[in-house]
Amino acid sequence: MTIETKVKEYLNQKAALIEEINEKIWDYAEVGLEENKSVALYKKLLQAEDFHFENGIAGMPTAFTASYGSGKPVIGILAEYDALPQLSQEAGLPKESPLEVGGHGHGCGHNSLGAGAFGATLAVKEYIKENGGSGTIKLFGCPSEEKDNGKTFMARDGYFNDVDCAFTWHPGDRNLTLGIPTLANISVVFSFEGKSSHAASAPHLGRSALDSVELMNVGVNYLREHVIPEARLHYAYLDTGGQAPNVVQGSASVHYYIRAPKVEQVLAIFERVKDVAKGAALMSGTKYTYDIYSGLSDYLPNITLSKVLQTSLEEYGVTPYSEAEYELAKSFYDTLTEQEKASALGQVTMMHGRDEAAKMANKPLHNGILPLFISNEAMPGSTDVGDVSQVTPTAQLSAATVCFGTPFHTWQMTAQGKTSTALKGVHTAAGAMATAAIKVLEDPTIAEEARQELIAETEGKYICPIPDDVSPHLPKS
Numbered sequence: 001m002t003i004e005t006k007v008k009e010y011l012n013q014k015a016a017l018i019e020e021i022n023e024k025i026w027d028y029a030e031v032g033l034e035e036n037k038s039v040a041l042y043k044k045l046l047q048a049e050d051f052h053f054e055n056g057i058a059g060m061p062t063a064f065t066a067s068y069g070s071g072k073p074v075i076g077i078l079a080e081y082d083a084l085p086q087l088s089q090e091a092g093l094p095k096e097s098p099l100e101v102g103g104h105g106h107g108c109g110h111n112s113l114g115a116g117a118f119g120a121t122l123a124v125k126e127y128i129k130e131n132g133g134s135g136t137i138k139l140f141g142c143p144s145e146e147k148d149n150g151k152t153f154m155a156r157d158g159y160f161n162d163v164d165c166a167f168t169w170h171p172g173d174r175n176l177t178l179g180i181p182t183l184a185n186i187s188v189v190f191s192f193e194g195k196s197s198h199a200a201s202a203p204h205l206g207r208s209a210l211d212s213v214e215l216m217n218v219g220v221n222y223l224r225e226h227v228i229p230e231a232r233l234h235y236a237y238l239d240t241g242g243q244a245p246n247v248v249q250g251s252a253s254v255h256y257y258i259r260a261p262k263v264e265q266v267l268a269i270f271e272r273v274k275d276v277a278k279g280a281a282l283m284s285g286t287k288y289t290y291d292i293y294s295g296l297s298d299y300l301p302n303i304t305l306s307k308v309l310q311t312s313l314e315e316y317g318v319t320p321y322s323e324a325e326y327e328l329a330k331s332f333y334d335t336l337t338e339q340e341k342a343s344a345l346g347q348v349t350m351m352h353g354r355d356e357a358a359k360m361a362n363k364p365l366h367n368g369i370l371p372l373f374i375s376n377e378a379m380p381g382s383t384d385v386g387d388v389s390q391v392t393p394t395a396q397l398s399a400a401t402v403c404f405g406t407p408f409h410t411w412q413m414t415a416q417g418k419t420s421t422a423l424k425g426v427h428t429a430a431g432a433m434a435t436a437a438i439k440v441l442e443d444p445t446i447a448e449e450a451r452q453e454l455i456a457e458t459e460g461k462y463i464c465p466i467p468d469d470v471s472p473h474l475p476k477s
Helices: 004-012 013-030 036-048 110-131 150-156 211-225 263-286 303-316 323-333 338-352 354-361 386-392 411-416 421-441 446-457
Strands: 052-055 064-070 074-079 135-141 165-172 174-179 184-193 232-239 251-260 289-296 393-400
Touching: 004 013, 004 110, 004 303, 004 323, 004 393, 013 036, 013 110, 013 421, 036 052, 036 064, 036 135, 036 354, 064 110, 074 110, 074 386, 074 421, 110 135, 110 165, 110 421, 150 289, 165 232, 165 303, 165 386, 165 446, 174 303, 174 386, 184 211, 211 232, 211 251, 232 303, 251 263, 251 411, 263 289, 303 393, 303 421, 303 446, 323 421, 338 354, 386 393, 393 421, 421 446
Parallel strands: 074 135, 074 165, 165 393
Antiparallel strands: 052 064, 064 135, 174 393, 184 251, 184 289, 232 251
């Protein structure tokens, strides 16, 4: 019996548990570092499956590990389960309709991401139980990918150091393994303190913190011309010092994201941004401080491992869709703007050519498997999977859970996350990852070759963008 056949057997045995994770975590819709119900569900189900469960790791109550087996190789599977604010949406309805106005929702599909990781882990556990031998499967519960970069704190604290390789995936609109880097990122708040005064009778006695923020933003705008073109500098005002124009604002703050293809580049640009803040404070007679909120490294796709994952995806295959699922997907596709549709087709054309794009344009659901796409050019986004990939060889895939062209962080993504279509994508991802993991268990030289590739890329060094003295920003009780 082939590995993929055995994996299908294992996943069929655990299908009800996988669906329970997908649906209940969609219902819970808990934002980052508040995923208490979600983690309690994982704990209950994993302990019932004889996993050793440890939560509260890396200073985060909703981070956990669950392991089964013993010895090498140690294979990690990465799970996420945080939702997004203000993306509450009725399940399966192709019309914007919040379940709760202002409520949270899984607009990035992390309920499904976590369910697929859970399913893959259970399948590998069944293989170890049935076949014995040396090997450990470890599920990593990674909280708050969206805002706190939970994996970065876990990597900084050494939780991936003994892992021989790691697999993960992301829900999306197509099936393939992604051999594409992502951007490193640091998230930092700059705060300025000045002196309040009456803006008409005594402005000379005041020192405007708001002026400092505005001067800083002007300075950073000029800096943009003199950093690498791939870098991105985004900002948002957090505190403008109040709403009274006749008061010199005594405090103000601004939140910056600094992105670049490599973490070393991010940290170098960060030093220059700090100099701009210092200059703004000097010009306005204020003082400034900064608080690093979070950060993450660039994702290094391990090509050795990615090839194994792609082959496993092709061998495991995609679960066929029903006519009803195609019809529902078409209803969601019709809610997208022409620009969103064109953007999705443009991505496929760029990665795989016009012929593949033409095929996908005629189907609202992707029922095939695209070739492994490898590129040195970073995607214009960031993920804390990057920090795992800097520490241990890592590969990730995309599996279709939504209609073609569905943008992330939208009500359409939320609405499709609790459908039978999403569940089929979950099983595709779980099957491919489990098949790949079992291949590594059967041939540990795969992990060794992948490790040598990582060392050649990083020289065995990991530069964490979050300093040791920065802790996760836990919610206030």
